Amino acid sequence: MSYADGMDDSAPVFYIGQHETKRGLDVSTELLQHAQDLGYDMLTSPITNDHFQTRVLALLDSYIQKLSESQSQPLPLIPALDHLDTPLGPSDTIGQLVAFTSSWIDLSSPDPIISHLSRQVFHLEIAYAAFCGATNVVVSGPRLAHGQTGVSQYARSIKEALVTGSYIQLHVQMPMDGRQPSTGDDHLGDLARFARSEFEPSTQAKSVVTWSSWDAWNTIRSICKYHNRLSVVLDLPRRLPSLALQSRWSSEPVRLLNIPASSFLVNAKQSFVLSKAHQVFIFRCMRQQRGPWILLSDIGQLPGIDDPEMIMSYSTGHLSPRTVEDAPSPGSSIAPAPTPAEAAQLAKQSPKKYSSSNDPTPHLSYMRFLQRNQPPKSQLERFGGGFQDYLQSPLQPLTDNLESITYEVFEKDPIKYAWYERAIAQALKDWQNEGRSTSSENGAVVIAVVGSGRGPLVTRALNASASSGVPVRVYAIEKNPNAYVVLQRHNVETWGGRVTVVKTDMRAWKGPTQPDGTFGKVDILVSELLGSFADNELSPECLDGVQHVLNPEHGISIPCSYTAHFTPISTPKLWADLYNRSTNIDPTAFDIPWVVMLSQFDYLSTEATETMATHQLSNGTKMHNFNLEAPLTPNVQTAWQFSHPLPPSVLAQSSLRKGGSAVGGGGGFSGGDGANEHNLRYCSIAFPIQEQGVCHGLGAYFETVLYSGSDGPVELSTNPVTMESKSKDMISWFPILFPLKTPFHLPANSELQVSFWRQTDDRKVWYEWLVESYMTVNGHRIRLGVSDLHSSKSNGCMM
CATH class of the missing domain: 3.40.50.150 (Vaccinia Virus protein VP39)
Structure with missing residues (x-):
C-alpha cells in the first residue's frame, strides 16, 4: 500500500524525515530501514560527533592559555578528522540521509578566533560529507544575535563550501520569525560562549526583529549569486509571523520545512495536531513545483529501536476526523495548548497516553493525514501543473505560423x-x-x-x-x-x-x-489576438489594419477594449533561471518579456485585505478556513488601454504619416514615418512598499471587455484582483514577466516608481521599462536608486 493511496493523482506527496538534534545512535543501514518501516522517508545524521567537538574545545582552551602568555600566537589549526570524529562513511544509503553540520560553531562570530575555528570545522565537515557522497547538507544559519554585521562573513563561508562540495545541495537553516534558540545548559560547548567581550557588537547592531532572518537569508543568497544548489531549511515556530512574512518565505527556495515538537498542539483527544495557520502555510509551500521535504524534529526517538522483535507498519494517515480535529482556540473552556516546554515533554512520553489510536508515531501519522487531505487544486493549477515558473517566449503570430x-x-x-x-x-x-x-x-x-x-x-x-x-x-x-x-x-x-x-x-x-x-x-x-499583456501580440495594429472593412455606422468589435496591468514582484527562482540563461545561453534574457505561470513569487505592494474560504475534506468534515492564494491583496495598477473601433480621424492621420509626406509630420520618434505612433503608450506609476524586499521584475496581466450592452459587460481577466469575479478558471493566458537585470533592494515604507513604454518604429513593437526607489525623509522625497533602462527592441514583435 502506498502513502498516496486514496489521494488525488495530482496532490503532492509529503517526503517526511525524522530529526534528532542529539541523536543517540549512529544511523546504520538497519536503523534507516527501521525508520522506513515506520513510514519515514529519510533520517538525519550529524557529520561529526561529540568526540570531535571535545577535540576542538581542547584546542581552543589551549590556544587561549597560550594567548594569555603571549599575544603573538598564530591562529589555531584543527588537525584532520580521524575515524573517531564522525559517524558517517561512504555507503549505498547515504543518499537517504540529510547530513547536519555542527550547530555549535559560529561562522558569523565577530571574534576572529571563534570565526576562524568555526570556518575550519565547517569546511572539514563539508569536504568529508562530499567525499562520503552526501547530497543534502544542512547548515545552521548565522547567529542573528550578532546583528547583520556577521552575515557577509557567514555568506563567504557558504560560497566557499559550494565550491568544496561541488555536488552537495546546501540548505541554510533559518528561523521563520528571526528567533533563534537561546544558548542554555545543553549548549555549554557552543563556541559562541567563548567569544571575547571586546568583540561584542553594540546593542543597536544586534537588534533582532521578525524580518531579520529573511534579511540575513537575502544577503547570503545575494552574495552567492542565487546559486542553484543553495536553499533554505525553514524552522516553523509555534506561532507563525505576519502573513506578509509568510508570503515572502513561500517565494523563497525552501527545500525543507523543519517542524519541532514544540510547534505541535494537543487537541481535546490528546492527539498532536498543527494550527490552522501552519496547515495553510504547509499546503501553500507544497503547491510549488518542487515542494519542500518535511523534518519532524525532537519528537522523541524512533519507537522500537530497543526491541528488535517489534513489528511496525508504516503510518498511512487513516485517522478519524475527531482524532485530528483542530486544537481549541485560546480562551476556550477546554484546557489551553501546552507551552513549548510542555509540548517537548509530551513528545518524550509514551505515545499511548497521548494518542487515541495508540499510534507509535502520532506526529508522522498526523502529517500523513494532512497529505491525504490536501485542498483540491484549482482548474488553472491542474491545467498548468507542468508549467509552473517555466519561462516561455511570447508568441509572434504575425510572423510565425502556429502549430x-x-x-x-x-x-x-x-x-x-x-x-x-x-x-x-x-x-x-x-x-x-x-x-x-x-x-x-x-x-x-x-x-x-x-x-x-x-x-x-x-x-x-x-x-x-x-x-x-x-x-x-x-x-x-x-x-x-x-x-x-x-x-x-x-x-x-x-x-x-x-x-x-x-x-x-x-x-x-x-x-x-x-x-x-x-x-x-x-x-x-x-x-x-490578445496576449498576456493584452497588446503584446499586436492586437491594436491588427485591428487597426482590418477596421476598414467594419461598418462605420453600427460596426462592433469583440473585444471592444482591453487594459494592461502590472505590479512589482519578488521571484528569486525565476531571476536565478534568467541569470543562468543570460550568462550561458542568451545575453538578452533580461530584456525579454517572458510568459510564465507565476508560482513561487511574492507581491511587494499589497493592500490589507484578507480573503478566507472554507475547505471541506472528502468525507464532508470541515477542516479549516483559508485561501491558498496570497492572503494579502496585491496592488495591481493599470498601465494603459486600447479601444476598438478607433475614431476615423485617428486612422486618417495615420494614413497621412504613412509614406513620409510633408503633411504627415517629420517622421516617427523611434524611426519610420510614425504611422503607428497612435499606438504608443507610456505610464509612470508609484507603488507603496510596506515591507522590505527585493524586486526581481514586474508581473503583468490584462483585462478585456468583449462586449458591453443592455445586459452589462462580458469580461475576461488575468488580473489576480479581478479574475475570480470576471473569468474564474480561465486557462488560456499565463501572466507575463518583465524582469530586472539587477535585483532591486527596497526598504520598508519606501516607494517604487515604475516607468513603462510601448514603443514602435512602424516595423516592430517593443517595450521599455525601468524602476526607481524613493523614500520620504523629513518631508523630502529622496531617490534611493534607479535600475537600468530595459528594452525588448531586439526581440520586438514584428508588424
Whole structure:
C-alpha cells in the first residue's frame, strides 16, 4: 500500500524525515530501514560527533592559555578528522540521509578566533560529507544575535563550501520569525560562549526583529549569486509571523520545512495536531513545483529501536476526523495548548497516553493525514501543473505560423470561448432589438472572425446565432496556410458550408465580395489576438489594419477594449533561471518579456485585505478556513488601454504619416514615418512598499471587455484582483514577466516608481521599462536608486 493511496493523482506527496538534534545512535543501514518501516522517508545524521567537538574545545582552551602568555600566537589549526570524529562513511544509503553540520560553531562570530575555528570545522565537515557522497547538507544559519554585521562573513563561508562540495545541495537553516534558540545548559560547548567581550557588537547592531532572518537569508543568497544548489531549511515556530512574512518565505527556495515538537498542539483527544495557520502555510509551500521535504524534529526517538522483535507498519494517515480535529482556540473552556516546554515533554512520553489510536508515531501519522487531505487544486493549477515558473517566449503570430498543438492548448479553455459566445449572442440581440440595418442584402448580420486559427470562434458565432435567433453570415479569415486547410474541412464536415473561408492576412482583406464584384462591409469583427499583456501580440495594429472593412455606422468589435496591468514582484527562482540563461545561453534574457505561470513569487505592494474560504475534506468534515492564494491583496495598477473601433480621424492621420509626406509630420520618434505612433503608450506609476524586499521584475496581466450592452459587460481577466469575479478558471493566458537585470533592494515604507513604454518604429513593437526607489525623509522625497533602462527592441514583435 502506498502513502498516496486514496489521494488525488495530482496532490503532492509529503517526503517526511525524522530529526534528532542529539541523536543517540549512529544511523546504520538497519536503523534507516527501521525508520522506513515506520513510514519515514529519510533520517538525519550529524557529520561529526561529540568526540570531535571535545577535540576542538581542547584546542581552543589551549590556544587561549597560550594567548594569555603571549599575544603573538598564530591562529589555531584543527588537525584532520580521524575515524573517531564522525559517524558517517561512504555507503549505498547515504543518499537517504540529510547530513547536519555542527550547530555549535559560529561562522558569523565577530571574534576572529571563534570565526576562524568555526570556518575550519565547517569546511572539514563539508569536504568529508562530499567525499562520503552526501547530497543534502544542512547548515545552521548565522547567529542573528550578532546583528547583520556577521552575515557577509557567514555568506563567504557558504560560497566557499559550494565550491568544496561541488555536488552537495546546501540548505541554510533559518528561523521563520528571526528567533533563534537561546544558548542554555545543553549548549555549554557552543563556541559562541567563548567569544571575547571586546568583540561584542553594540546593542543597536544586534537588534533582532521578525524580518531579520529573511534579511540575513537575502544577503547570503545575494552574495552567492542565487546559486542553484543553495536553499533554505525553514524552522516553523509555534506561532507563525505576519502573513506578509509568510508570503515572502513561500517565494523563497525552501527545500525543507523543519517542524519541532514544540510547534505541535494537543487537541481535546490528546492527539498532536498543527494550527490552522501552519496547515495553510504547509499546503501553500507544497503547491510549488518542487515542494519542500518535511523534518519532524525532537519528537522523541524512533519507537522500537530497543526491541528488535517489534513489528511496525508504516503510518498511512487513516485517522478519524475527531482524532485530528483542530486544537481549541485560546480562551476556550477546554484546557489551553501546552507551552513549548510542555509540548517537548509530551513528545518524550509514551505515545499511548497521548494518542487515541495508540499510534507509535502520532506526529508522522498526523502529517500523513494532512497529505491525504490536501485542498483540491484549482482548474488553472491542474491545467498548468507542468508549467509552473517555466519561462516561455511570447508568441509572434504575425510572423510565425502556429502549430496545431498550440491552437489545441488554447481551445481547451473552459471559460474563454463560452464568454465569447455570450458576448456575440448579446451583440446580436442588441442589434436586433435596436433595429439596426445590416451589411448584407438579406438582413443577416455579417460576422468576420479575423485570425480564425482552427475555428473555435467560428463555431461559437454560429452557436450564438442559433441561441439568439438572429441570422448571420460568417467569414473566417486566416493567414496560416495549414490552419486554412483545417477551416475548409470544418466548413464541409461541421459547419455545413455556412462559412466563407478566406486565406489572407486580415489587414490585406478587402471585405466580403459582393455579386457585382465590389467589396462590402462587416457588422461584427471577432478576434482573439490578445496576449498576456493584452497588446503584446499586436492586437491594436491588427485591428487597426482590418477596421476598414467594419461598418462605420453600427460596426462592433469583440473585444471592444482591453487594459494592461502590472505590479512589482519578488521571484528569486525565476531571476536565478534568467541569470543562468543570460550568462550561458542568451545575453538578452533580461530584456525579454517572458510568459510564465507565476508560482513561487511574492507581491511587494499589497493592500490589507484578507480573503478566507472554507475547505471541506472528502468525507464532508470541515477542516479549516483559508485561501491558498496570497492572503494579502496585491496592488495591481493599470498601465494603459486600447479601444476598438478607433475614431476615423485617428486612422486618417495615420494614413497621412504613412509614406513620409510633408503633411504627415517629420517622421516617427523611434524611426519610420510614425504611422503607428497612435499606438504608443507610456505610464509612470508609484507603488507603496510596506515591507522590505527585493524586486526581481514586474508581473503583468490584462483585462478585456468583449462586449458591453443592455445586459452589462462580458469580461475576461488575468488580473489576480479581478479574475475570480470576471473569468474564474480561465486557462488560456499565463501572466507575463518583465524582469530586472539587477535585483532591486527596497526598504520598508519606501516607494517604487515604475516607468513603462510601448514603443514602435512602424516595423516592430517593443517595450521599455525601468524602476526607481524613493523614500520620504523629513518631508523630502529622496531617490534611493534607479535600475537600468530595459528594452525588448531586439526581440520586438514584428508588424
